Amino acid sequence: MKKILTTPLRDDDIISLRVGDVVYLSGTLVTARDSGHKRRVMEGVIPSTDLKGGAVFHAGPITKKTGDKYEIVAIGPTTSMRMEKYESDFISLTGAKMIIGKGGMGANTTAACVRDKAVHCVFPGGCAVVGASEVEEVVSAEWLDLGMPEAFYTLKVKEFGPLIVSIDTLGNNLYDQNKKVFNQRKQQK
Amino acid sequence: MENFNVNEKRFISAVEKALDVAAKKLPDDVVARLSEMRDSETSLSAKAFYDCYFENMDKATELSRPICQDTGVVNFYVKVGTHFPLIDSLEALLVKAVERATQSVPLRHNAVETFVEKNTGTNLGTKVPYIEWEVVPHSSELELTIYLAGGGSSLPGRATVMVPSAGYEAITEFVLDTMVNYGINACPPLVVGVGVGPCVASSARLAKKATLRTLGSRNSSEVVAKEEQKLFDTLNKIGIGPQGLGGRESVMAVHIENMARHPSSFGVAVAFGCWAHRRMTLKISDTLDFKVTTHKGVTL
Numbered sequence: 001m002k003k004i005l006t007t008p009l010r011d012d013d014i015i016s017l018r019v020g021d022v023v024y025l026s027g028t029l030v031t032a033r034d035s036g037h038k039r040r041v042m043e044g045v046i047p048s049t050d051l052k053g054g055a056v057f058h059a060g061p062i063t064k065k066t067g068d069k070y071e072i073v074a075i076g077p078t079t080s081m082r083m084e085k086y087e088s089d090f091i092s093l094t095g096a097k098m099i100i101g102k103g104g105m106g107a108n109t110t111a112a113c114v115r116d117k118a119v120h121c122v123f124p125g126g127c128a129v130v131g132a133s134e135v136e137e138v139v140s141a142e143w144l145d146l147g148m149p150e151a152f153y154t155l156k157v158k159e160f161g162p163l164i165v166s167i168d169t170l171g172n173n174l175y176d177q178n179k180k181v182f183n184q185r186k187q188q189k
Numbered sequence: 190m191e192n193f194n195v196n197e198k199r200f201i202s203a204v205e206k207a208l209d210v211a212a213k214k215l216p217d218d219v220v221a222r223l224s225e226m227r228d229s230e231t232s233l234s235a236k237a238f239y240d241c242y243f244e245n246m247d248k249a250t251e252l253s254r255p256i257c258q259d260t261g262v263v264n265f266y267v268k269v270g271t272h273f274p275l276i277d278s279l280e281a282l283l284v285k286a287v288e289r290a291t292q293s294v295p296l297r298h299n300a301v302e303t304f305v306e307k308n309t310g311t312n313l314g315t316k317v318p319y320i321e322w323e324v325v326p327h328s329s330e331l332e333l334t335i336y337l338a339g340g341g342s343s344l345p346g347r348a349t350v351m352v353p354s355a356g357y358e359a360i361t362e363f364v365l366d367t368m369v370n371y372g373i374n375a376c377p378p379l380v381v382g383v384g385v386g387p388c389v390a391s392s393a394r395l396a397k398k399a400t401l402r403t404l405g406s407r408n409s410s411e412v413v414a415k416e417e418q419k420l421f422d423t424l425n426k427i428g429i430g431p432q433g434l435g436g437r438e439s440v441m442a443v444h445i446e447n448m449a450r451h452p453s454s455f456g457v458a459v460a461f462g463c464w465a466h467r468r469m470t471l472k473i474s475d476t477l478d479f480k481v482t483t484h485k486g487v488t489l
Binding site: 126 | 234237238241242244245248249252254255256257258259260295296297298299301307308310340341344365366369370373374375376426427428429431432433434435463464465
């Protein structure tokens with residue numbers, strides 16, 4: 001059975017998750033990448049969508065504008081590690097509970113996930129049409145001066161996933177664990 | 190388009206259409222290799238990822254949308270005959286095709302001017318689209334390879350120059366280290382391109398070219414081909430799997446491109462292509478007959 005989480009996410013929804021679990025998300029999902037994180041953390045600019053209990057997607061979609069309404073043509077994850085510098089502060093400033101992207105994140109984000117009871121999940125990279133088909137509506141688009149990929153979009157999503165938990169609230173980090181295994185196998189060549 | 194003549198307009202439209210297909214459909218060799226990797230996978234989670242890749246490819250075709258939201262910086266690899274009729278305006282035609290495809294495909298806006306840090310919003314920028322030229326004497330044809338270079342697969346690329354005493358084992362170590370510690374975040378299974386030459390620039394250029402070869406093709410030198418096979422086997426034994434979450438294999442292919450080096454220096458570079466390896470090759474005759482060699486059944 002599909003495990004579906006709905007925003008706003010509560011601590012109880014998050015603390016039972018473990019690395020490797022597969023979940024889906026319904027409700028509100030916002031996009032933020034390098035410039036979006038920098039704007040929130042370094043410049044203190046606050047977007048109109050409240051992120052308390054929210055989910056943030058490291059993603060820069062292809063969008064189409066008809067009238068004043070945006071539509072998602074394609075959306076998938078970008079490399080999460082680029083946001084490592086800002087993520088811990090981003091989580092504590094916003095109260096976001098779920099960070100979605102691709103690949104692993106580092107020690108600071110892992111510590112933030114333990115401290116603030118949040119998780120990092122991966123969505124299969126390159127699956128942008130699957131991603132777009134799980135977006136019901138673009139609720140708003142802000143920070144458009146940052147350009148199409150870096151703008152801050154607020155999306156309504158339905159059963160968005162599969163999302164694989166890669167950092168949990170106990171501080172387990174799936175990519176760190178895998179890297180250790182891969183590096184050991186590399187030595188055995 | 191008003192500044193272009195009839196033949197130029199025809200050329201622009203065909204390349205615009207090629208960019209559309211390149212963003213929405215993977216080349217035959219990549220689909221075949223992914224399918225082989227999916228079938229040989231035993232881990233349930235890895236199989237689920239491959240299933241998602243194929244579901245995404247099907248949906249991209251059905252809805253006519255780009256496979257991945259990151260449609261990359263457009264790269265053109267041009268092998269142009271000195272007698273190809275549109276040789277003088279070729280660069281302008283390619284630029285125009287990118288400008289039009291950005292609207293019609295649509296492509297994501299991926300040209301950010303450096304230092305001023307401004308996205309141009311058109312996919313055109315300083316030296317972008319990126320064009321690499323090769324001139325073929327006594328020919329009137331054009332071979333054009335389009336590659337949509339995504340950020341995820343560009344990010345983990347690395348190049349260095351070693352001392353000769355480091356030896357060829359150092360190359361292996363450099364490739365494995367780059368793959369395990371950086372490539373893992375870049376949407377595996379990856380295409381691994383290795384370039385070996387006298388300096389960073391020449392090695393990096395060869396590494397990128399290596400990623401564009403037909404998957405599993407071998408270097409014409411037997412010695413180098415053996416190294417390709419060795420790296421391929423070693424990397425696959427690590428079992429990085431799709432998205433770096435573990436699986437039976439790690440890479441779609443390993444290709445090495447090499448050249449002579451300086452006696453004192455030993456350059457090596459690694460470039461990657463993601464699983465959604467969007468490249469397309471066209472052969473264009475002097476009468477502007479377009480043949481797509483990488484995607485069966487596609488006409489422009």
